Amino acid sequence: MKILIASDLHYPTINGVATFSRNLAKGLAAHGHEVLVIAPSQNGKRSKEVDGNHVIVRTVSVIFPFYQNFRISLNPAREVRKIIKDFDPDVIHIQMLLGIGQATMRYGNKMGIPIVSTNHAMPENLMDNLRLLAPFSRPINYTISAYGARFHSKADFVTLPTQSAIDMFKASDRITVPMAPVSNGIDLGRFAPGNAPAALYKKYNLPKDKPIITYIGRLDAEKHMPVLLKAYVKILAEKPDTHMLIVGDGTESSNLKSLAKNLGIDKNISFTGKVSDEDLVNLHHVGSVFCMPSPAELQSIATLEAMASGQPVVAVDAGALKELCQDGRNGYLCKQDDVDGIAEGLLAIISDPKLRAKMSKESLAIAQTHDLETTLNLFEKIYTDLINA
Numbered sequence: 001m002k003i004l005i006a007s008d009l010h011y012p013t014i015n016g017v018a019t020f021s022r023n024l025a026k027g028l029a030a031h032g033h034e035v036l037v038i039a040p041s042q043n044g045k046r047s048k049e050v051d052g053n054h055v056i057v058r059t060v061s062v063i064f065p066f067y068q069n070f071r072i073s074l075n076p077a078r079e080v081r082k083i084i085k086d087f088d089p090d091v092i093h094i095q096m097l098l099g100i101g102q103a104t105m106r107y108g109n110k111m112g113i114p115i116v117s118t119n120h121a122m123p124e125n126l127m128d129n130l131r132l133l134a135p136f137s138r139p140i141n142y143t144i145s146a147y148g149a150r151f152h153s154k155a156d157f158v159t160l161p162t163q164s165a166i167d168m169f170k171a172s173d174r175i176t177v178p179m180a181p182v183s184n185g186i187d188l189g190r191f192a193p194g195n196a197p198a199a200l201y202k203k204y205n206l207p208k209d210k211p212i213i214t215y216i217g218r219l220d221a222e223k224h225m226p227v228l229l230k231a232y233v234k235i236l237a238e239k240p241d242t243h244m245l246i247v248g249d250g251t252e253s254s255n256l257k258s259l260a261k262n263l264g265i266d267k268n269i270s271f272t273g274k275v276s277d278e279d280l281v282n283l284h285h286v287g288s289v290f291c292m293p294s295p296a297e298l299q300s301i302a303t304l305e306a307m308a309s310g311q312p313v314v315a316v317d318a319g320a321l322k323e324l325c326q327d328g329r330n331g332y333l334c335k336q337d338d339v340d341g342i343a344e345g346l347l348a349i350i351s352d353p354k355l356r357a358k359m360s361k362e363s364l365a366i367a368q369t370h371d372l373e374t375t376l377n378l379f380e381k382i383y384t385d386l387i388n389a
Helices: 016-030 077-087 099-110 123-127 131-152 163-172 198-203 225-238 253-263 277-283 301-308 339-350 353-370 372-388
Strands: 002-006 034-040 047-051 054-059 062-064 070-072 091-094 115-118 157-160 179-181 212-216 243-247 269-273 289-292 313-316 331-334
Touching: 002 016, 002 077, 002 099, 016 034, 016 047, 016 054, 016 301, 016 372, 034 070, 034 077, 034 099, 054 077, 077 099, 091 099, 091 372, 099 115, 099 131, 115 372, 157 163, 157 372, 163 179, 198 277, 212 225, 212 277, 212 301, 225 253, 225 339, 243 277, 253 269, 289 301, 289 339, 301 313, 301 353, 313 339, 331 339, 339 353, 353 372
Parallel strands: 002 034, 002 091, 034 054, 091 115, 115 157, 157 179, 212 243, 212 289, 243 269, 289 313, 313 331
Antiparallel strands: 047 054, 062 070
8 A cells, every 4th residue: 555654753863753653664665565754854955765665755844943953844735735646645644743744634634535643742742841931831731732632633543652642642632533552663673682792882881790771762851861860879879880871862961961970970871872773772782771760751662672672671650651661570660750769679670680680571571562563564454444444
């Protein structure tokens, strides 16, 4: 079938939406479908490119300075309309509700093309990064949620990555469109237990003989990374032979490095910045335990990747993380911003090799239920059912 994917955030942008939309496009194309992605240009000008096995059409874009300096398309209506008419898709899958998503929904509806819409975000993903608007967060959160409900109601089918996300969505918004949980999925052929090459330890100044606590993901305000750094101070006080690995980049990168220095723990932390796809996979192999301090996750691909690589997890009991980090089974859940709780959970795992091994095994078992191939098969069925309806 001919599948059009509309994503206001897409590769080479690094975040959950961009990662998922690319994985979806590559996976569906590998299944033999003709896939076209509409995404913002990375240099501002419209263009067309081939990403392995599918085509990406880039629309005119500008930098969005308020949130991670993404590039977004403000008014791509004409471009999107022409792309849809020229491609003539059997089904459309929208990933976000910004300019490209809005235009795609509008013209998809007008042309009578079946539309699947996936919700990846919570209002907190944006609001935690706009500190000047903090006093108005409650009405703005409501407005964003209400707008999201109206947007998704125009689709023929709505998916979210977890049942917890659907429960949260239904609790706050009235949507009558059919909904189903479909995991973002991960490529278990790439993310699996293994050993990192020796050169990687040297490249990122990592010790080979110490437990390593890892965080891999964006370094933005909604991730609540200062909580993890403060917890690490307590960990070092009890177990000084530990190291921390922080992989990724974002608007809080400089602030986190400054905080680490002020806390006196900068020499115990390796900040890698943005890394290659190959290094990302291998860096998951050096950790003893993975921590996700963010309270605003509708799933968390980074946590899934860590689990598939065999890592136990310490995470916040908020959003949908409890479906991945199952308290006492493959890690520990803590209250939001609970510095002591995160420190205690991480210490328990790195101090007990038998416990770590047991939780590692359980992380692998949970990750197996999120295979990307299962995700692709589910979406193929949804598309087919809509086309044949």
